[in-house]
Amino acid sequence: MLTENESIIRFFKELGLEVTSIDLGIASEQERSSTIQISRDSYPGVEPHLVTIADIARWFPELTSSGDIRLKQPQPDVSNCESLDIYRQYWEQLLSVTDIIMGFLKEYRTRFSRGEYPTTSWAHYFMNWTHETWDSRRLEPAPIDSWICYVDPSIRPHIRELNEFGLITRESCSGHPDDHPAREPFWPYVMFEERAYPGISAHLFTLADMACWIPTxxxxxxxxxxxxxxDVELTRGNIESYWNQLISSTRQLMPLLEDYISTSGVDFYTNMSNPSLFRMPANFQCKDMSTTGDFSR
Known part of the structure; x- marks a missing residue:
């Protein structure tokens, strides 16, 4: 008969996630937070997916000095008679959210069997780019109707909906030839504002992987x-299909993040009480996968 630890480890393994350590947090006289640590080698690009899972489930994400991802349950502030139920509720929430997000990412993970790997490692570049936005205030978006007329006509509904979900866009190009009759359009893309809310970059990488877009x-x-x-042929049908898929994935992901976004304050990065992913250890070494393959070719 499997123990609770073994059952949880098997659950994550079936989803392609290798558990390197687990602590239910309730097996001693002194209660402590539950933790689970997952290997960064589970599959390429796993880090932002696990951060997104943690944010939805309301666990704290951390990165270890070896680059693995540790998810930590908030310490429950309850009496002893209630604590076991609270611990179980946190675990059930984490397992439920993990199952949902990993389901959204099935197509992303099947691409590895074809020898395709991401160009940009979120965890590597998250610490190596300059992030002045960490200590800035959340950006107040301009009214959509004040600028939507400057967006390529074929994707105005898409860009509007992205912004309505709280994903502030900075610039975009549809890639559609009908929107640019006098010149060849840019490759289809959309750039998002990182000051929309704290921690957004992990969610955007997850969104891109769900929709089969390329994040950087x-x-x-x-x-x-x-x-x-x-490597996509830019036919009208393909362009429309990719933009529609981006919106479809947004409709799946963003409602799950509503509670996180509504409670993440302006000082989220600087005032976190736990050592977090957003302030990684000084000795952190992350594998740069930029030479191992490329989803964009």
Missing amino acids: YGRHGFDVSLEIPR
Whole structure:
């Protein structure tokens, strides 16, 4: 008969996530927070997915000095008679959210069997780019109707909906020839404002992977840009399909993040009480996968 630890480890393994350590947090006289640590080698690009899972489930994400991802349950502030139920509720929430998000990412993970790997490692570049936005205030978005007329006509409904979900866009190009009759359009892309809310970059990388777009950081050192894979033939049908898939994935992901976004304050990065992913250890070494393959070719 499997123990609770073994059952949880098997659950994560079936989803392609390798558990390197687990602590239910309730097996001693002195209660402590539950933790589970997952290997960064589970699959390429796993880190932002686990951060997104933690944010939805309301666990704290951390990165270990070896680059593995540790999820830590908030310490419950309850009496002893209630604590066991609270611990179980946190675990059930984490397992439920993990199952949902990993389901959204099935297509992303099948691409590895074809020898395709991401160009940009979120965890590597998250610490190596300059992130002045960490200590800035949340950006107040301009009214959508004040600027939507400047967006390519074919994607105005898409850009509007992205912004209505709280994903502030900075710039975009549909890639559709009908929107650019006098010149060849840019490759289809959309760049998002990183000051929309704290922790957004992990969610945007997860969104891109769900929608089969290619995520990367902006050339200026922050913000996140998503583009259609470079091996896609830019027919009208393909362009429309990719933009529609991005919106479909947004409709799946963003409602799950509503509670997180509504409670993440302006000082989220600087005032976190636990050592978090957003202040990684000084001796952190993260594998740069930029030479191992490329989803965009």
